[in-house]
Amino acid sequence: MIKFSKLLVQLIYCSSNNEKVKIIINYLNKADIQEAGFAIAALTNNLKFKNVKNKTVKEIINKKIDKTLFDLSYDYTGDLADTISLIWDKTKSNSASSKSIVDVVKQLNSNNTDLEKYITDFLDSNYVDVRWAFIKLLLGGFRVGVSANLIKKTLAVYGNKNKDDIEKIWNGLSPPYLNLIKWLRNEGEYPQIKMSETFHSMMLANSIDLKKDLNKINLNEYLAEYKWDGIRVQIVCKESKTKIYTRTGEDITYSFPEIILDFKELVVLDGELLAGKNFTPTSFGELQKRLNKKNPSKKLLFNTPVFVRLYDILFYKEKDIRNKNLLCRKKSLYQCYADIKNNINFDLSEMVKFCDYNSLNKIYENTKTSKFIEGLMIKKKTSLYVPGRRKNLWLKWKRSPRYIDVIIMYAQRGHGKRSSFYSDFTLGIFNNNNIVPIAKAYSGYTDKELKLLDKFVRNNTIKKFGPVREVKKILVVELAFDSMQESNRHKSGISLRFPRFHRIRWDKPSDEILSLDQIKLEFMN
Template sequence: MRAFTDLLERLAFSPGRNAKLAHLARYFGTAPDPDRGYALASLTGELDVGRAKPALLRGMAAERVDAELFAMSYDYVGDLAETIALIWPTTATPREVRLGEVVTSLSDASRTEIPGLIAGWLDAMPPSERLALLKLVTGGLRVGVSTRMALTALAQTGTVPREEIEELWAGFRPPYQPLFDWLAGGPRPESMLRAPFRPVMLSTPTDESALAALAPQDFVAEWKWDGIRIQAVAEGGTARLYTRTGEDISGSFPDIVERMDFEGALDGELLVRRGRDVAPFGDLQRRLGRKAPGKALLRSHPAALRLYDILVWEDEDLRTLGFETRRARLEKAIAALREPRFDLSETLDFPDWDALADLRAAPPDPVIEGIMLKRRDSAYVAGRPRGPWFKWKRDPMVVDAVLLYAQRGHGKRSGFYSDFTFGVWDGDLLVPVGKAYSGFTDEELRRLDRFVRTHTTERFGPVRALAPRLVVEVAFEGLNRSTRHKSGLAMRFPRIARIRWDKPADEADHIEALRGLLR
C-alpha cells in the first residue's frame, strides 16, 4: 500500500493535468503486478471493493476511541476516513500490506469477516496508508482522475496509443495482466467483448472572437442538446449503449437497447422525449444510474436518441471519411431503421457568424444549451483534436444568492470549508437552490473558510449553518424543476462566479427571478 498511498497523495495535491499524468505513468511503470492493475481499476471505478459503509467504520472506531474525543476530532477534520486514519491507535507491529492482499482478501471475505480484516490492516499501517485503505474500501478516492486520464498515462508507459487501449478497455478485467503484457511489447489481446466501445471525438469550446478567424462556409452547425453523449453499438446480435467515457449503461435504458436493430456504431445524444418535445435534463437524470428501471418509469420517462454521427455501419469503418460524407450515410441509415425513438440531429442554415450568433441567442427549445460546429471535411478522430469540432455554449445564467451552509472539502481541501449551499429569498425566508464547490481562488477559499468559522450558528455533524450575511454571484448552465428540492428547482453545473462581500443579504435575488429563468 505504500506506493499506492504515495500515488494518491501526489494526485490529491497536484492540480495540474500534466503533473497527474506524470505521477500515474511513474506508478504504472514501476509498481509490481497485480498491485498496479488493482490501482488502475480503483482509479477508473472498475474495482468493486467498496464494502465498508460509514456506519461500519464509525462502529469500528467506537470500539477503539473515546466517543467524545472521536466526535470532536470528526467535527474538526470534517472527513470520516481521515479522522479514523489519524486517531486510530496502533496496537500491532507495522508491516507492509500489499494492495493485492487487500483486494483479494475483501473479495473473498464474508460480511462478518470484513471488520476484522480492516481493523487488522489499520493496526499495521501508519496514518497515511490508513487513509488510502479507508478511501479504497469505501469507494471514495476522489483524486481528480478520469478513466481517460488514467489510460493516457498508461499509454505513456509503452508504445500502444491510448485510442487502441480504449477500443479494448471494456473487455479487460482487473488486474489487467493481458493489458500490461501488451504494453510491454506482447501480442495485442483479442477483444473479448462483442459490440465494443470506440473512443469518441470531442469538441473544444469557442467564442465569437475565436470564430472570427474561421470561414463559416467550412463548417456545419447543429444544436447542442442538454442530454448525455452516448454511443449506440449493435454487432453480432449484441447491443450496448455507452457513455462518452465507455461506461456501459445498457441496463438503465432497455427501451433503447431493444430497438437497436442494426449492425454498426452510432454517435448521438440520449434524451427523454415526449412526442416531439425534449424533456429537461432533470427528467433524464431520473433514468441515470438505475440498473433496472421499472415499467412505470419507462412509460413516464421514455428515452430517445438524437443521432449526429456514424462510426461503423454493416462492418464498414467510416471514421476516416469526411463529416459531410458520414452525415449522408447517417441519413440513409436512420431512414432505413424507421425507428421513432431515433432521429437525426438538425443542421442550421447560417450565412455568417453574426447570423449564427442570433440563432444561439434565441434557440427554439429551452433544453438546447448551445451550438456545435463541425468542419465539413473532418474525419472522426478520437480525443479532442484542436480545430475540427467546436462547441459554442450559451452564456451562463447568473443569480445572486446567500450562503446558508458549508461543509469541509476533500483531498487538499479537507482542512477548509469549501462546499457551499446557497439560497434565495422566498418571501421572508431563504430557501436552498443549489450547492457549489468551485469558482473561487485559493486566497478566496481561505477568506471563505474564515467567514464560515466566525459566522457559524449551528452544527449538524460535518455541516455548519451560517448566519445569512454573505452574498455570492452564482453562474449555472441550466435550470430544471425538481421535486427533491424544497425550492422546486435544481441548477445545472452551478459555480461561484464572484463573492459579493459588498452586497447586503437582503439585496440577493428572490425565487421569482429563478422561476422567470425557468420559464
C-alpha cells in the first residue's frame, strides 16, 4: 500500500495530464501484474467491496474516536479519507505496511475477514498517507483528478498500443485486468470479451460549418441526417435482455424500463433517446425529467414518454459489423428494424434527401425553426464504425448560434493554466431594476481577451465571497448559445444550452441591453 499511496499523493497534487501519465506509468513499471491491475481498477472506480459500506466504516471509527470531535472534524474537511487518516492516532509500529494493495483487496473481499479488526489494525499500524489511501480504496471515489479516459490513454502509451484496441475491449474486462496487462506487456494475446455484456465505445462527430468549409470535403461522398436534440444511447440486446448505455458507457437501463427489445441473438444499436409521443419529439427539458430517476413512477412514464430514434448498428445477429461501411450498416439496420417496427419505443432516423450543397443548405436553414433539431449530421458513406472523433468521417453541422447581450456579475479563478486568471463568469440580465443571473460561461474568448477580462475583474471588484468576486455591473458581453429553455434552476427562470463568449462589448453601456421580458418574447416561442 505504500507504493499505491505514493501514487495517489503524487496524482492529487498534479495538475498536468502529461505529468499524470508519467506518474502512472512509473508506478506500472514498478508494480507486479496484480498490483498494477488493482491500481487501475481502483483509479477507474471499478473496485467495489460488497462487504464494506460507508456505514460500516463510520461505525468502526465511532468506536475508536470521540464522535463529537470526529463530526466537527469531518464537518470541517468535508472528506472522509482526510478526516479518518488525520484524526487516527497511530498506535502500533509499521507491521502491516508491507502489505500490498493485492493483499488488502483480498482481505476486504473475503467473507472470513473480521472487517472491524482488520480495518482497525490497518489504521493502527500505518502512516497518514497510507491510511488515507486505504480509506479511499475502501470507499471509492478517489477525487485525485484522474478520468477513466486518462487511464486508457496512459495504458496505450505504457504498452505502446493503439488506444482504440483498448477502447474496444475495455468495457468487457473486469478487475484486476490481468489479460489486458499481459497483452500490454507483450506477455499475452489480445484479450477476448463477451460482446453481449459490454458497452461498445461510440463513434463521435467533429464540428463543421459547411458555409465556410465546403471545400474540405466532397459532399457527394456523404449522406445527411437530422441532428436530434436528445441524448445519444447504445442499446444492447441478447437473449431478450435489453441494456441502455449513455455515450460515456453509463448503464441507464433502470431509468427507462419501457425501452425493451426481444432479440435472441446479439444486436447492438446506436441512436438518440428523445422525449415525446408517437415519435414526435419534445424539448430536451422534457427528457431531463426522466434522467437519473432510478425507478420512474407510472405517472412519470405516462406523462413523459420516450423513444429511441435509431441511426446505426454495430452488431447484428451476433456479427460484429463495425468493420462494414455505413451504407452496409444502414441496410442491416433496416433489416433489423423490420422486426421491431411495431415497437412503439423505436423508430428510424430518416436520411435527408439532397442533390447538392444548395438544396442541403435550404434544409439546414429550415432546421432553425425547430426546437428539437440541432442541425444536420453529415456522415461519410464509406466510414467504418470507429470509436472516438475522426477527421471528416462523421461531421455535425450545428445550426448557427443565437446571441444575447449580458452583463458580467461575478468572476472566479479558473483551473490549471488559468489558475491565476479570473476566467469563469456569472452573467446576468435586467429584470425590472434588478440584475438576475442567466448563465455561467468560461470559454469563447481569446488569451488576449482573457488578460483584459482578468484586469477588468481585479480593477472593478466590489465584494469578495471566498474565491468569488462580485464586480461593478458595467461590462457587457455578447453571449452565444444554442437554445433557450425554461428552467427553475436559475433566478431568471430560463437556461441556455452551451453559453460561451462571442464578443466583449467594451463600448456598450449596460443599460442598453434587452431585459428578461424582451428576451423571453424574442427567443421563447
